[in-house]
Amino acid sequence: MNDASQQIIKLGSRDELYLQNAGTRWMGIFAGIGIVALAAAFGVGASLHDHLRQFYFSYLTAWIFCFAIAASALFFVIGHHLFKSSWSSVVRRLAEGLAGNFVPLLVLFLPIIPGMRQLYPWMSRMYMNSSPDLHNKIGFLNPQFFALRMALYAAALIGISLYMRSASLRQDQDGKVKRLLNLQWHSAWCYLTIFWVINLVGADLVMTLQPTWISYIEPAFFFAATGMMVYAVLPLLAMALQAGGRLKDIITAEHYEDMGRWLYAWAMFWTYLGFAQYMLIWYANKPDETMNYLIRDMGPWVIITIVLFLGHFIIPLFGMLPRQCKRVKPLLAFWCIWLLFFGYLDFFERIQPQVWSATAAGRKAMAGVHKFNPYALPHSLAGLAWMPLHPAALLTSLLCLVGLVSLLLAHTFYLLQKGALLPIRDPKLPESIAFENF
Amino acid sequence: MTTIATSSSSAGSEHAGLFGVLAEFDGPQSLVDAAANIRTAGYRRWDCYTPFPIHGLDKVMAIPRSILPMVVAGAAASGAIGALALAWFCNAYDYPMIFSGKPYWGLPAHTAVAFPALVLSGVVTSFMCVFVFCALPRFHHPLFEMPQFRRVTDDGFFLAIEATDPCFSPVNTAELLRSLGAVSVELVKD
Structure with missing residues (x-):
């Protein structure tokens, strides 16, 4: 134990390694913002007089965004153990904090349940019986099996994230290397499990918004969009903590550079899968598949599609390329915020074009689209496509986003202030602190 | 070539037959310190040879980013x-x-x-x-003639200054390296 305590002294004073009172303060501030913003979102959503349809879509978009942050953080922590990487030990505890949000996320999912009938057309058995193809999907797309799947996902996410975090915190206490080895041993099956859970959440919560549409790449595409988030949030969190005097000489430009590289790589991976899906659907040109893109070609959505392509791919491709963009804190912060914005816009474009399908006219057209001419769809529904882009609807989306992200941060700070900001007895920590890129 | 140390002819053939001078250091830190001094002394054509990458060595050698x-x-x-x-x-x-x-x-x-x-x-x-x-493939290098240089892949830390460097002088450069704490300094034939 002597070695370990000497290490703590070397790392800096207690003020630099623990959040202490600042954690409680930030927790209160974010919880306050979150509750007020969510209440305001509900108010604005109710004032639209659309049976809260827009509110549910906005809420689901924001929830998916928060889920992406937590799930990617969990994937990052497991990956750290699986690959026995050492550079990321200094940010591991922060990622564990972000990954520990699945219990609040489960609670925050409850408000979606009353809106399920509006969000997901497959909740209606009448709709599912309206065409043979849909009828064949009833075995998967039914409320009971959906609830069972959600319970399994929640169990996997909560169980694995609790294990990852608690074993790490216990190692802080007793310094047993065995705990780290156990984490590494279990990381393999955890990695696969979480990979599939993220894919399936994408399929269940996002892809089934259009029950007529199936794309085998869409869950992987959702996974690519999700996986990027932690690399945009972690540097910002680390910078905020350093501005508050924490971890000052511990997280260096070398660690920021690696996080920036991962951010860049995931943004490009997103493009790769997005293009793969688009190209295959474009080439096969099957009505039930092209429908997804026809909707995103309607009215204003085509502009968002193009802006997303530029902002998530072309501009970062060249803008983030210079080394300094990942090493200099303000530059990296800019790109983190940039890609968080476009990451949100990506989820926005996956989810909100479906608002039209929740309307009575949309339901009718969707049933028809499967049997008749899909190319009649965009023009007849162009007016409905605008709905999520009206100022009040956008405000609802913004308030939902602010609300849920604030609550996520509040809980993250609650977890972070419970222990040290570093895995202080991780045997790899000295190597991680001394880490240098060549 | 025994007269090289005293030769003082024109710049091109000044140190004909001489590759440079090889200095051995006893550890990574003394090599890094020596490299910093060699750079401030104004040398251009020189390199460090180590069994493993050393943190900070690139920085003190002021190696430019590759194109x-x-x-x-x-x-x-x-x-x-x-x-x-x-x-x-x-x-x-x-x-x-x-x-x-x-x-x-x-x-x-x-x-x-x-x-x-x-x-x-x-x-x-x-x-x-x-x-x-990297000017490869290359089948021979003058440093390979030096018996102590074999340890560069094991536990030897070396610094070699080439004779083509404008600041090079067989006597003064060797003296400088010795003053920087080199364990051994030897001239290397081309």
């Missing part, structure tokens, strides 16, 4: 543009053909070809440039 990324970026871009141009010439210009009802010049289909062409030309250029920039 390799630029070369690879250029090659990758020309690979992608070349593939697109070929696809355009074949499918859209010289012999237009309809494939499954797609336009002659359908970018999504051609991107799938342009991307591997981009990767391939980038990777091949990168691989070749390593040989070109």
